[in-house]
Amino acid sequence: MTSIQTDLSGHAAVITGSTSGIGLALAEGLAAAGANIVLNGLGDSDEIETTRVDLAQRHGVDVRYHGANMLKPDEIADLIAFTKSELGRVDILVNNAGIQHVAKVEEFPEGKWDSIIAINLSSAFHTIKAAVPIMKDQGRGRIINIASAHGLVASPFKSAYVAAKHGIMGLTKSVALEVAESGITSNAICPGYVKTPLVEGQIADTAKARGISEEDVVNDVILKAQPTKQFVTYDQLNGLMLYLASDAGASCNGAAYQVDGGWVAQ
Ligand code: NAD
Numbered sequence: 001m002t003s004i005q006t007d008l009s010g011h012a013a014v015i016t017g018s019t020s021g022i023g024l025a026l027a028e029g030l031a032a033a034g035a036n037i038v039l040n041g042l043g044d045s046d047e048i049e050t051t052r053v054d055l056a057q058r059h060g061v062d063v064r065y066h067g068a069n070m071l072k073p074d075e076i077a078d079l080i081a082f083t084k085s086e087l088g089r090v091d092i093l094v095n096n097a098g099i100q101h102v103a104k105v106e107e108f109p110e111g112k113w114d115s116i117i118a119i120n121l122s123s124a125f126h127t128i129k130a131a132v133p134i135m136k137d138q139g140r141g142r143i144i145n146i147a148s149a150h151g152l153v154a155s156p157f158k159s160a161y162v163a164a165k166h167g168i169m170g171l172t173k174s175v176a177l178e179v180a181e182s183g184i185t186s187n188a189i190c191p192g193y194v195k196t197p198l199v200e201g202q203i204a205d206t207a208k209a210r211g212i213s214e215e216d217v218v219n220d221v222i223l224k225a226q227p228t229k230q231f232v233t234y235d236q237l238n239g240l241m242l243y244l245a246s247d248a249g250a251s252c253n254g255a256a257y258q259v260d261g262g263w264v265a266q
Pocket of ligand 1: 016020041042068147191195
């Protein structure tokens with residue numbers, strides 16, 4: 001007989017970059033588990049409002065939206081303060097916002113480097129810095145960083161992304177050690193390729209950078225790296241995230257969880 005529950009009713013979760021792709025799917029998973037949600041991300045305001053109302057109605061939870069730009073530390077701090085003031089708690093922080101740019105290092109635009117480091121790495125420092133005092137007061141918290149297989153291994157033409165994702169692995173581990181006695185955990189999920197708008201964009205960019213067709217990028221580059229030859233699904237990521245967010249995940253701390261079809265086992 002187990003007393004472990006994955007019901008997250010009454011928990012408050014904030015997911016950066018949750019207007020699209022993986023972040024939106026994880027928000028859906030958390031809402032389905034009963035958590036109240038703060039959505040964040042860029043996009044058309046009418047579409048975001050439709051998503052917000054739809055999630056709240058389908059799952060019977062409180063869903064709010066905060067438009068913090070992950071390039072702006074003061075707006076990021078306000079996202080966490082908003083979660084606390086609107087939902088009363090900050091139980092689960094999912095650092096998911098991310099962008100990509102594919103180019104040879106000698107041609108990599110400086111501005112793209114800066115924004116990838118800011119959005120994919122520094123934004124997680126700012127959310128964690130603001131959330132940890134609240135989580136310590138609660139005596140419980142879950143920090144889940146959506147890193148990547150590229151947090152563990154590299155690919156060419158993605159210098160900024162690979163640097164940021166390797167950086168978030170270090171942040172995940174350092175924070176894990178600091179909060180270990182406070183009922184808080186800090187972990188990283190490292191997905192392989194998931195077919196999201198970000199990856200659709202990468203297919204086109206990689207085709208250009210390598211001078212090959214988009215079909216060849218999918219078959220010979222993207223799924224070549226993934227031994228299962230299958231894209232990772234949203235449900236597969238949700239299963240792991242909900243485990244880490246639940247009481248069952250309390251002893252998982254400072255770890256990197258690969259969900260990549262065997263990519264980094266090679
Ligand atoms: P996506 O482009 O579909 O979604 C990215 C989200 O981040 C969107 O909601 C977007 O609005 C938000 N965002 C971007 N810039 C922002 C900013 N300045 N401020 C606030 N929000 C911002 O991408 P995705 O594929 O769902 O990727 C989500 C995360 O998963 C990223 O961190 C990515 O690196 C990681 N990841 C993706 C894959 C994959 O195959 N798709 C694999 C491994 C890791």
